[in-house]
Amino acid sequence: MPTYMDIHNLPGGVSAEDVANAHYKDLAVQGKYGVSYLKYWINEKAGKVFCLCEAPDAETAERVHREAHGLVAEKVILVDPEVAELFLGEGGVNAAGAVVLPGGSAEDRDPGIRTILFTDIVGSTVMTQRMGDEAAMKLLELHDSIVRGALKDLGGREVKHLGDGIMASFLSAASAVKCAALVQREIAKHGKANADHPIRLRVGIAAGEPVERHNDLFGVTVQLAARLCGHAAAEQILVSNVVAELCAGKILSFQDLGEVTLKGFERPVRAHAVNWTSDSLPA
Incomplete structure (x- = not known):
C-alpha cells in the first residue's frame, strides 16, 4: 500500500496532548477506510505536525482526518518508506504515537527537522x-x-x-x-x-x-x-x-x-x- 506524509500548519502553536488526542481519533476511524496512521513528528513551538500513514490514496488518508477530528492537512505527498527512513531514521515512538529523539525519553519529541x-x-x-x-x-x-x-x-x-x-x-x-x-x-x-x-x-x-x-x-x-x-x-x-x-x-x-x-x-x-x-x- 502507498505511504504518505502530510503537514498540518497551526500558526498559533500546538500542544502534544492535543495532537495525541487527534492521533487516537485517527486510529479509531482509520480501519473503516483501510488506512493505517503509523506515527507523527511534532514541532510544538512552530505549530507543525507531520503524519506518516499507509493509505489507498491521499484523498482517503485525508478522509480519516476529516471524520476523526476535522484537522485537514495543508499538503500530502507520496513518499518511499525506505527513503523516508534514510532521511528521518527509524524513529521510535512513544505511547501517543509521536516520534521521539534517539536515546531520549517519551517527552523528547522529534520535530522532524x-x-x-x-x-x-x-x-x-x-x-x-x-x-x-x-x-x-x-x-x-x-x-x-x-x-x-x-x-x-x-x-x-x-x-x-x-x-x-x-x-x-x-x-x-x-x-x-x-x-x-x-x-x-x-x-x-x-x-x-x-x-x-x-x-x-x-x-x-x-x-x-x-x-x-x-x-x-x-x-x-x-x-x-x-x-x-x-x-x-x-x-x-x-x-x-x-x-x-x-x-x-x-x-x-x-x-x-x-x-x-x-x-x-x-x-x-x-x-x-x-x-x-x-x-x-x-x-
Whole structure:
C-alpha cells in the first residue's frame, strides 16, 4: 500500500496532548477506510505536525482526518518508506504515537527537522582524464571512506551516493557542520601527504522540514543544499542561514557571505562559509 506524509500548519502553536488526542481519533476511524496512521513528528513551538500513514490514496488518508477530528492537512505527498527512513531514521515512538529523539525519553519529541549535507569532488572528470580510471577510483574510494567515517562519528545517515559525492542527513545542524569540517580536514591531510594526487572538495548544507513546497520529501532543503554545494569553491563549506542560526552558541565559526543567487530559487539566498580551519572549531 502507498505511504504518505502530510503537514498540518497551526500558526498559533500546538500542544502534544492535543495532537495525541487527534492521533487516537485517527486510529479509531482509520480501519473503516483501510488506512493505517503509523506515527507523527511534532514541532510544538512552530505549530507543525507531520503524519506518516499507509493509505489507498491521499484523498482517503485525508478522509480519516476529516471524520476523526476535522484537522485537514495543508499538503500530502507520496513518499518511499525506505527513503523516508534514510532521511528521518527509524524513529521510535512513544505511547501517543509521536516520534521521539534517539536515546531520549517519551517527552523528547522529534520535530522532524533535518539537516542535509552534500559533498562534491571538484573537477572529478578532469581528474579522471589526467590520472586514469584506476587512480581516480582510488581517490573516490578514499573520499567515500572519509565521509562515511565522519558520518558514523557524528550521527549522520547516508541517503544517497552521487558518483562523485554523497548526500547525508543529520538530526543536528551542528553535527552536520562538524562532520563537513572533519571531512575537509582529513581531505587536506591527504593533500599534504599526496601533493601529486590531491582531492579538492566542496560541501553544501541546508536544514528544513520533511514536507515543504515541493512534492518530494525534504525537496526544498535538498535542492538548497545541492545548490550551495555547487556554488561553493574548492575546499569550501557553504551553509544556509537556517543552519547558521541553528548552530548559534555551538562554538562554530562562520563568515556571512550575504545573499547569493542560486539556480531554482526566485530570490537570493543568504549563505555562510564555515571557517573549518579555525582553531576554535571542535574536532
